[in-house]
Amino acid sequence: MKRPTIADVARRAGVSKGAVSYALNGQPGVSDATRQRILAIAAEIGFNPSRAARSLSGATADAVGLALCRPARTLGIEPFFMELISGVEAELSARSYALTLQMVADPEAEIAVHRRWWGERRVDGVLVCDLRTDDRRVPALEELGLPAVVIGGPDGTGGLASVWADDAAALVETVEYLVALGHRRIARVGGLPDLLHTEIRTDAFAQACRRLGLADAVTVPSDYTGEEGARATRRLLSSAGRPTAVIYDNDVMAIAGLSVAQEMGLTVPGDLSIVAWDDSPLCQLVHPPLTALGRDIPAYGAHAARQLLAVIGGAPAGRVQDETAHLTPRGSTAPPRAR
Amino acid sequence: MKRPTIADVARRAGVSKGAVSYALNGQPGVSDATRQRILAIAAEIGFNPSRAARSLSGATADAVGLALCRPARTLGIEPFFMELISGVEAELSARSYALTLQMVADPEAEIAVHRRWWGERRVDGVLVCDLRTDDRRVPALEELGLPAVVIGGPDGTGGLASVWADDAAALVETVEYLVALGHRRIARVGGLPDLLHTEIRTDAFAQACRRLGLADAVTVPSDYTGEEGARATRRLLSSAGRPTAVIYDNDVMAIAGLSVAQEMGLTVPGDLSIVAWDDSPLCQLVHPPLTALGRDIPAYGAHAARQLLAVIGGAPAGRVQDETAHLTPRGSTAPPRAR
DNA sequence: CGCGCAGACTTAACCGGGAAAGCTCATTCC
DNA sequence: GGAATGAGCTTTCCCGGTTAAGTCTGCGCG
Numbered sequence: 001m002k003r004p005t006i007a008d009v010a011r012r013a014g015v016s017k018g019a020v021s022y023a024l025n026g027q028p029g030v031s032d033a034t035r036q037r038i039l040a041i042a043a044e045i046g047f048n049p050s051r052a053a054r055s056l057s058g059a060t061a062d063a064v065g066l067a068l069c070r071p072a073r074t075l076g077i078e079p080f081f082m083e084l085i086s087g088v089e090a091e092l093s094a095r096s097y098a099l100t101l102q103m104v105a106d107p108e109a110e111i112a113v114h115r116r117w118w119g120e121r122r123v124d125g126v127l128v129c130d131l132r133t134d135d136r137r138v139p140a141l142e143e144l145g146l147p148a149v150v151i152g153g154p155d156g157t158g159g160l161a162s163v164w165a166d167d168a169a170a171l172v173e174t175v176e177y178l179v180a181l182g183h184r185r186i187a188r189v190g191g192l193p194d195l196l197h198t199e200i201r202t203d204a205f206a207q208a209c210r211r212l213g214l215a216d217a218v219t220v221p222s223d224y225t226g227e228e229g230a231r232a233t234r235r236l237l238s239s240a241g242r243p244t245a246v247i248y249d250n251d252v253m254a255i256a257g258l259s260v261a262q263e264m265g266l267t268v269p270g271d272l273s274i275v276a277w278d279d280s281p282l283c284q285l286v287h288p289p290l291t292a293l294g295r296d297i298p299a300y301g302a303h304a305a306r307q308l309l310a311v312i313g314g315a316p317a318g319r320v321q322d323e324t325a326h327l328t329p330r331g332s333t334a335p336p337r338a339r
Numbered sequence: 340m341k342r343p344t345i346a347d348v349a350r351r352a353g354v355s356k357g358a359v360s361y362a363l364n365g366q367p368g369v370s371d372a373t374r375q376r377i378l379a380i381a382a383e384i385g386f387n388p389s390r391a392a393r394s395l396s397g398a399t400a401d402a403v404g405l406a407l408c409r410p411a412r413t414l415g416i417e418p419f420f421m422e423l424i425s426g427v428e429a430e431l432s433a434r435s436y437a438l439t440l441q442m443v444a445d446p447e448a449e450i451a452v453h454r455r456w457w458g459e460r461r462v463d464g465v466l467v468c469d470l471r472t473d474d475r476r477v478p479a480l481e482e483l484g485l486p487a488v489v490i491g492g493p494d495g496t497g498g499l500a501s502v503w504a505d506d507a508a509a510l511v512e513t514v515e516y517l518v519a520l521g522h523r524r525i526a527r528v529g530g531l532p533d534l535l536h537t538e539i540r541t542d543a544f545a546q547a548c549r550r551l552g553l554a555d556a557v558t559v560p561s562d563y564t565g566e567e568g569a570r571a572t573r574r575l576l577s578s579a580g581r582p583t584a585v586i587y588d589n590d591v592m593a594i595a596g597l598s599v600a601q602e603m604g605l606t607v608p609g610d611l612s613i614v615a616w617d618d619s620p621l622c623q624l625v626h627p628p629l630t631a632l633g634r635d636i637p638a639y640g641a642h643a644a645r646q647l648l649a650v651i652g653g654a655p656a657g658r659v660q661d662e663t664a665h666l667t668p669r670g671s672t673a674p675p676r677a678r
Numbered sequence: 679c680g681c682g683c684a685g686a687c688t689t690a691a692c693c694g695g696g697a698a699a700g701c702t703c704a705t706t707c708c
Numbered sequence: 709g710g711a712a713t714g715a716g717c718t719t720t721c722c723c724g725g726t727t728a729a730g731t732c733t734g735c736g737c738g
Contacts, residue, residue: 003460006725015687016689019686021725022687027726028685030685047458048454048459050724053725054726056692057693057726057727058726063439075425076636080415081421082420093441100402100437102432103425119343119386119389121342122437285569286594287598344693344695345696346694356695359695360695360696367715369716392696393695396697
């Protein structure tokens with residue numbers, strides 16, 4: 001089957017291709033009668049303007065890029081990214097923008113991908129995830145002048161637009177909740193230490209504990225995988241002053257931690273309270289169901305996509321705050337059993 | 340920053356843009372000295388040929404499309420798709436093809452997306468997931484002549500290329516394993532009933548049970564979510580001749596089923612054996628760890644991507660068989676306790 | 679009646695590459 | 709020594725849209 005071009009439409013309508021272009025794009029310059037005829041013919045033969053030809057003159061690719069730099073096993077098991085992508089997609093496809101996805105090995109490779117996309121005019125803008133401290137991607141994108149929205153922050157995003165959530169506040173709320181239950185020894189299993197949002201959470205955790213007068217509020221760094229979460233938990237639970245509550249930076253590690261605790265003969269929440277960050281359906285599938293810090297991730301993605309489209313449209317780069325994660329208490333948290 | 344074009348390279352090299360084109364594409368027509376000079380200049384100013392311009396003449400978009408038609412919540416929680424995408428991506432980016440992703444509401448919308456992509460020349464080919472019985476996408480793609488690879492089959496793919504795995508054999512192996520352990524009442528919680536691979540598994544299950552002389556080998560249809568998996572399990576376990584073993588069509592439902600069983604006071608594997616299809620790390624995080632049917636999903640995706648690129652390159656549409664899922668026995672299966 | 683002008687199109691240039699065809703030399707060959 | 713070759717470029721056209729600039733009507737109006 002041959003792909004119809006604008007010339008085919010023009011020929012069948014008995015007009016020039018210029019007229020067809022005006023008609024299809026709702027521009028003045030053709031009579032209503034002709035416009036209707038052209039539209040009917042275009043629909044009839046299933047004409048879609050070639051993206052390539054259009055972006056060659058118009059300079060817009062009608063596509064947005066997302067490069068992810070996480071190993072496949074982490075990406076697969078964490079619902080976060082897929083939910084984020086769903087949300088991004090919903091917003092984009094409503095405006096018939098495409099999403100171009102690419103997995104990369106490291107941040108440097110991501111910069112190279114951004115540069116290539118920009119040079120190829122393959123995308124009109126990009127979304128940036130997993131912000132790091134002194135992230136080299138930020139100045140690189142600023143230099144290119146490629147529209148971008150950072151998912152994260154609020155600091156470290158330079159002059160780029162961003163969508164962020166107040167993780168620090170959510171973490172403080174969680175610590176206060178645990179303290180209110182009577183916990184005094186709280187630990188945390190953190191995410192990848194070089195990610196900025198991990199740093200923000202770690203600082204907030206340390207500060208909140210200090211403010212509330214809690215001793216040894218330790219954060220064990222980890223990498224979001226179940227194995228690492230289990231290892232970190234084992235270490236925490238076999239230490240001298242073992243914690244009575246642990247906060248995990250994602251649900252997978254929390255579930256792994258729960259298993260480890262039960263394996264070691266501790267009851268949850270009797271001997272150990274557990275809080276998971278990222279409230280996916282997984283948290284409700286285990287026993288006891290996990291108290292979790294959750295928020296609407298697809299909405300977060302949609303929010304970011306909307307802002308990126310605005311920036312592409314020429315809007316100034318703003319920092320937009322998304323909803324703060326809220327705590328949903330379930331069966332995995334309770335007052336510590338007196339020892 | 341202005342994007343360099345081929346004319347910029349030509350000007351700086353003091354040659355025509357035709358010469359630059361020959362030099363960059365490794366074609367004869369320029370001397371080695373000139374070629375080196377041009378390549379050096381192109382690298383220096385960071386030149387990338389515009390995708391739009393190139394595909395306008397060359398007719399290739401250097402992109403592959405994937406439209407997914409599952410609700411966001413299913414997509415997020417099931418590691419399957421993200422792992423598949425990782426594998427696809429690895430293969431594509433190695434050949435600098437882009438992956439264009441789109442979420443759609445239903446198969447009809449997917450056909451519309453394919454048609455649009457084809458008309459816009461946005462992609463050179465597509466991957467098709469979640470094959471259904473009498474899938475209308477197959478004839479639609481054949482009519483368009485858009486290169487495609489179906490992930491699934493082996494039947495129902497028409498003249499399209501496909502990559503498939505022998506789910507029936509894997510299911511038979513599982514049933515035989517459970518029977519060898521001594522189980523006589525085996526049930527199954529299936530996936531979405533209108534998906535072809537669900538049908539294949541359901542048929543294989545029924546046949547295997549009949550052959551082995553098992554009575555009431557019931558399959559309860561479900562939808563891959565934890566809630567539905569839990570509901571189906573509750574129904575099975577509270578029925579008269581309750582099964583001593585249940586096979587689940589994905590890991591999320593299996594984990595939900597495990598929870599339900601424990602909730603109802605049944606011990607796993609003592610009172611109930613559980614087998615999960617899709618062996619993700621989740622299966623090892625719960626207690627007891629789940630016996631699972633697994634295979635290398637990223638490799639499956641890579642396989643499909645490789646075949647799609649071959650079809651795009653003009654290779655005939657073949658049906659390639661991927662590795663069959665293999666059973667990894669863990670703690671959730673054992674001989675049934677005598678009652 | 680003829681001028682001006684607006685409306686409805688057409689023409690042609692342009693976007694940034696690829697590639698066929700054309701043009702210049704220097705070299706080879708008879 | 710002149711024709712035939714061919715390497716090494718340049719010219720030119722093409723892809724399929726968008727859009728500024730032109731052309732051709734018909735009509736209102738002084």
